[in-house]
Amino acid sequence: MSNDSRPLQILAFAGSLRRNSYNHRLLQTAALAAPEDMQLTVYDSIADVPLFNEDLEAESGGGTPGVHRLRAAVATADALLIATPEYNQSLPGVLKNTIDWLSRPAAEGKDVLAGKPVAIVGATPGAWGTRLAQAQLRHALTATGSLVLPAPMLFVRDAAHVYDADSGHYDAATQKRLRAVLEALQRWVRQLHASAG
Structure with missing residues (x-):
């Protein structure tokens, strides 16, 4: 488990392929808002992940280079x-x-989502704030054995009105x-690490 004296390493990615999507921008803003003892890295390459296909998985030894990365x-x-x-x-x-x-288990048999703490957020120019998508993602991640942060939740609606194009970030x-x-994610991860001994 992690050493509590080092910053927590948080990997962030958006469920959108558009480079300047509201959700990519939300993660860039999250990097600014992160606590001092947290390092948040935005991963921008899910476009390199092909459509899932068990034949491709078998032929490529567990996935393409984009999947392995x-x-x-x-x-x-x-x-x-x-x-x-x-x-x-x-x-x-x-x-x-x-x-x-x-x-899917990696070649060494490790399932990287099982037991992994996950926080979910979302932004949309619409009025619903990605509530349905977040609920479905929470459901899918529960099936993978991920530990989804129960609260607080963040549903950013009317994203065009709370995003500042001049600064490149969302509002205060x-x-x-x-x-x-x-x-909350930071406290929860620390608690999980402490309970694991």
């Missing part, structure tokens, strides 16, 4: 932060596909809410 990054992180959009009142296919790949209120999520 992501799996290794998840394995070394203390926790994950996932920002999801909501498409047609549902979880984005690209994000579900990423979770499906990560749920959203930053405050992001920090609350990250502080």
Whole structure:
């Protein structure tokens, strides 16, 4: 388990392939809002993860290079932060596909999502704040054995009105809410590590 004297390593990724999506921007803002003893790294390469196919998995020895890179990054992180959009009142296919790949055991037999703490956030220009997508992602991650942070939750709605294009970040209120999520994740990871001995 991790050494409590070092910063927690949080791997963050968005369930969107668009570089400047509201959820990528939300993660960039989260990096600013993170507590001092937390290092948040935004992973921008889920586009390198192909559609899940057991034939491809078998032929490639457990996954393509893009899958192996992501799996290794998840394995070394203390926790994950996932920002999801909501498409047609549902979880984005690209994000579900990423979770499906990560749920498969690596060549050495390790399942990188089992027991991994995860916090979920989401932003949308719409009025619902990704509630349905987050619920579906929470359900999928529970099936993988991930430890999903129960609260606080963050549903950013009307994202175009709370994102400041000049600064490149969300407004102060959203930053405050992001920090609350990250502080709760930090406490929870520390507690999990302490209970594991």
